[in-house]
Amino acid sequence: MSPSLAQYNRRQFSSALSYVLLIAGALLVIFPFIWMLLGSFKNIEESNRFPPTIWPESWHPENYAQAWNAPPSTLGRYLLNSTVIAVTGTTLQVLICTLAGYAFAMLRFRGREVLFLLVLATTMIPNEVTLIPNFVTIRRFPLLGGNDLFGAGGSGLYDTYIAIVLPGLAGAFNVFLLRQAFMTVPHEYWEAAQIDGCGSFGYLWRVMTPLTLPTLLTVAVFGFIGRWNGLLWPLIVTRSESLRPVQVAMTYYQTEFLTDYGTLMAASILVTLPIIVLFLLIQRQFISGVVSAGLKG
Amino acid sequence: MNKRYLIRARSCARVARGPLPRALNKFRVLHPCLPLLLHGQGSVHGDQASGSQRDQRMETTIRAAIARSRREVRRTSGWGGVIYILPALIILILFEFWPIFFNLWISLWRWDVGPVAFIGFGNYQRLFGEGFVTRDYADRIVVGEVLESLIVTVYYVLGRVPPTIALSFVLAYMLFQGVRRGRAALRLAYFLPYITSSIAVAMVFTWIFNPRIGVVNAVLEGLGLPPQKWLQDPIPAAKRVLQWFQVGGLESWPDIAAGPSMALVVVIVYSIWASLGYSIVIYLAGLTNIPSDLYEAARMDGADGWALLRLIVWPLLKPITLFLVIVNTINAFQAFDPIFALTRNSGMGRGEAGGPLDTTLTMPVFIFRNFYERSNSVGYAAAVAFLLFFILLGLTIVQFRILGRTSYDQ
Numbered sequence: 015m016s017p018s019l020a021q022y023n024r025r026q027f028s029s030a031l032s033y034v035l036l037i038a039g040a041l042l043v044i045f046p047f048i049w050m051l052l053g054s055f056k057n058i059e060e061s062n063r064f065p066p067t068i069w070p071e072s073w074h075p076e077n078y079a080q081a082w083n084a085p086p087s088t089l090g091r092y093l094l095n096s097t098v099i100a101v102t103g104t105t106l107q108v109l110i111c112t113l114a115g116y117a118f119a120m121l122r123f124r125g126r127e128v129l130f131l132l133v134l135a136t137t138m139i140p141n142e143v144t145l146i147p148n149f150v151t152i153r154r155f156p157l158l159g160g161n162d163l164f165g166a167g168g169s170g171l172y173d174t175y176i177a178i179v180l181p182g183l184a185g186a187f188n189v190f191l192l193r194q195a196f197m198t199v200p201h202e203y204w205e206a207a208q209i210d211g212c213g214s215f216g217y218l219w220r221v222m223t224p225l226t227l228p229t230l231l232t233v234a235v236f237g238f239i240g241r242w243n244g245l246l247w248p249l250i251v252t253r254s255e256s257l258r259p260v261q262v263a264m265t266y267y268q269t270e271f272l273t274d275y276g277t278l279m280a281a282s283i284l285v286t287l288p289i290i291v292l293f294l295l296i297q298r299q300f301i302s303g304v305v306s307a308g309l310k311g
Numbered sequence: 312m313n314k315r316y317l318i319r320a321r322s323c324a325r326v327a328r329g330p331l332p333r334a335l336n337k338f339r340v341l342h343p344c345l346p347l348l349l350h351g352q353g354s355v356h357g358d359q360a361s362g363s364q365r366d367q368r369m370e371t372t373i374r375a376a377i378a379r380s381r382r383e384v385r386r387t388s389g390w391g392g393v394i395y396i397l398p399a400l401i402i403l404i405l406f407e408f409w410p411i412f413f414n415l416w417i418s419l420w421r422w423d424v425g426p427v428a429f430i431g432f433g434n435y436q437r438l439f440g441e442g443f444v445t446r447d448y449a450d451r452i453v454v455g456e457v458l459e460s461l462i463v464t465v466y467y468v469l470g471r472v473p474p475t476i477a478l479s480f481v482l483a484y485m486l487f488q489g490v491r492r493g494r495a496a497l498r499l500a501y502f503l504p505y506i507t508s509s510i511a512v513a514m515v516f517t518w519i520f521n522p523r524i525g526v527v528n529a530v531l532e533g534l535g536l537p538p539q540k541w542l543q544d545p546i547p548a549a550k551r552v553l554q555w556f557q558v559g560g561l562e563s564w565p566d567i568a569a570g571p572s573m574a575l576v577v578v579i580v581y582s583i584w585a586s587l588g589y590s591i592v593i594y595l596a597g598l599t600n601i602p603s604d605l606y607e608a609a610r611m612d613g614a615d616g617w618a619l620l621r622l623i624v625w626p627l628l629k630p631i632t633l634f635l636v637i638v639n640t641i642n643a644f645q646a647f648d649p650i651f652a653l654t655r656n657s658g659m660g661r662g663e664a665g666g667p668l669d670t671t672l673t674m675p676v677f678i679f680r681n682f683y684e685r686s687n688s689v690g691y692a693a694a695v696a697f698l699l700f701f702i703l704l705g706l707t708i709v710q711f712r713i714l715g716r717t718s719y720d721q
Contacts, residue, residue, distance in 0.1 A: 144410040
């Protein structure tokens with residue numbers, strides 16, 4: 015056998031081995047999702063059997079109805095709350111970060127470098143440090159929610175949508191990402207836009223945003239998923255069930271359906287499905303967005 | 312390539328960079344990821360790129376540089392641009408910068424719903440005093456709660472980060488080298504946990520690892536191994552494993568010194584599962600950026616797969632590895648959701664996250680517990696948060712030093 019053929023065979027073998035290992039690994043990674051889906055159709059007796067059955071013996075789609083109607087408020091309500099939080103929060107965030115990114119990329123003004131440094135520096139501040147003071151800030155927000163000028167008397171912004179959404183609206187990393195994206199737009203566009211009588215805001219709105227749509231989309235999807243999956247902050251700053259998002263509700267379900275894994279899994283599926291659908295719709299774009307966010311910025 | 316062309320390009324780039332990168336250079340000392348953000352894949356390309364590729368890249372660089380230098384001088388309109396950044400700036404100052412000082416202020420108080428009493432450094436005395444070394448019911452000297460939490464955090468980080476890096480590198484390399492068809496589908500499968508990981512998805516892990524009915528115990532039984540109590544087991548995993556094989560050695564060790572508890576191991580497994588996809592995708596992008604003629608050249612020289620991996624792929628991916636180590640370490644130090652989701656109902660204690668017997672009580676969960684679930688200890692929680700802040704800051708600087716030693720622009 016010639017050496018090149020041996021090499022070829024070896025490569026074929028290693029490729030086959032790669033396939034086997036990768037598929038086995040992928041099945042292991044996907045397994046919790048499969049278990050979740052199959053489990054969501056098992057009744058309480060079957061889900062508590064040992065050794066467990068893989069394929070449900072009898073199918074119980076009523077688990078989904080039960081999960082939907084779970085106390086203290088229906089799952090629909092929590093899904094609605096999460097949607098409101100994620101949509102408004104993401105929209106405002108994209109807006110605020112676009113404006114800032116544009117200014118840092120294109121406009122020249124006093125103190126720009128210092129301010130940009132300031133913005134970048136916030137990426138180093140861990141959540142744990144801002145958690146407690148931000149809670150107090152929300153609670154003692156002056157002149158709102160029955161508070162006086164010094165933040166005493168009422169509950170400030172505590173237990174409002176604003177409290178959930180407000181602190182995360184800026185996102186230094188998004189500003190950075192958008193600035194980088196805006197800087198890649200060729201200058202000729204600006205010259206052409208000027209001839210057409212475009213001001214700097216019109217240029218941003220009419221020319222820049224369509225050209226940097228992939229980055230804007232990445233920022234938006236990141237923001238949406240982060241808010242949909244977020245738990246700690248909404249848990250802390252809310253009390254009413256009419257405001258709390260699904261992930262907080264899941265913590266009640268864990269207690270409510272302690273051993274009724276079928277219903278618990280049905281709830282998990284209902285909560286996770288929107289994200290999976292969203293991700294599958296734009297996965298190629300999203301993954302390249304993650305890469306550019308991680309590597310190039 | 313024409314040399315004058317090159318010189319012109321460099322000067323253009325210098326003009327285009329203007330004053331901003333000077334300021335950024337100062338900042339690089341502080342921020343670990345910035346060199347990577349700024350130079351990014353340039354290090355992967357290095358100077359090994361082929362002639363035509365290099366020409367092309369140079370051309371784009373020049374174009375971008377010229378465009379930027381023109382843009383830079385376009386506007387000198389005083390404070391005009393500030394209006395654009397004002398919303399972002401107000402939020403960042405109010406909810407990112409101000410909290411650092413406010414946190415310090417709160418940590419000087421005994422604080423419940425509001426301030427109760429100013430106690431100066433009382434919280435810090437408690438933190439570094441009984442928080443580090445204390446006496447138990449039998450008057451023996453034992454590890455205090457803060458130190459214990461710190462050790463648990465370190466176990467968690469060390470248990471999570473190196474396996475994530477190693478696994479993602481191997482998987483990404485196999486995806487890149489061995490797979491032609493189906494790469495996108497496989498990548499999708501590995502990436503799915505990263506975007507869906509949340510309380511909702513963590514629930515299924517409490518079922519899979521349930522000591523009574525969990526599928527993992529069913530598999531163990533099938534293999535003839537003893538079933539485990541997983542999330543309800545505060546005993547160090549190392550002790551449990553030694554028990555299986557009936558070897559002695561660790562019995563006399565205190566539990567906190569013998570490694571992560573069984574419960575923490577499950578949390579680590581979940582965290583690796585949830586964060587693996589991100590690192591794979593980043594590695595895969597890095598691998599795709601290595602010019603293919605490099606492989607060909609090495610193959611011509613008779614390099615086999617292993618040599619290729621060791622001499623070309625690994626060194627070229629080093630900056631990416633360091634980036635991933637930093638990002639994963641910082642994320643692991645700050646992780647809250649996985650622990651909260653998996654350990655809240657672990658069946659012991661009061662149904663608080665961090666159990667059983669506080670063996671999964673990492674620092675973020677410790678802060679949350681004192682802040683949210685205990686009375687009168689908000690100030691104490693703020694003091695611990697400050698400690699975590701400085702640990703992360705120190706870690707970041709140390710990692711940057713290591714990072715700084717490896718060259719980016721070769």
